[in-house]
């Protein structure tokens with residue numbers, strides 16, 4: 827009787843081990859932060875430094891808004907997206923005085939806004 831119990835126990839452990847293995851890994855929806863930071867450096871910072879940080883950086887940034895670093899851009903991203911997506915001719919469109927950013931550049935900023943990572 828004891829032997830049967832042991833075998834049953836052994837089988838149960840085996841089965842549970844197998845079941846654990848077939849279970850799909852829970853997808854992690856957040857990314858590695860180094861990937862997001864690299865995207866910022868390679869794509870986002872280049873756009874902002876040619877179109878925005880002439881006014882929005884340094885000791886007296888326009889409207890008190892400095893967007894010259896990764897964390898400053900992350901913090902102000904919703905405002906940035908709002909302003910760059912205004913219609914051409916809108917007085918609040920950024921870059922100030924226009925022209926509106928290219929569709930490719932707007933896509934880059936949008937993609938960046940969708941990237942999340944655990945700091």
Ligand code: HEC
Pocket residue numbers: 874877878879880881882888889891905906909910917918920921922923927
């Ligand atoms: C020629 C200087 C200049 C450039 C270039 C410029 N801005 Fe601005 N920006 C301003 C000024 C001045 C204001 C304040 C007036 C206003 O709100 O429109 C402002 C306001 C803003 C605001 C609103 C801030 C708030 O707290 O509400 C955002 C966001 C912004 N700019 C983002 C950008 C982005 C992104 C770019 C590049 C695509 C950019 N700006 C390019 C001068 C500039």
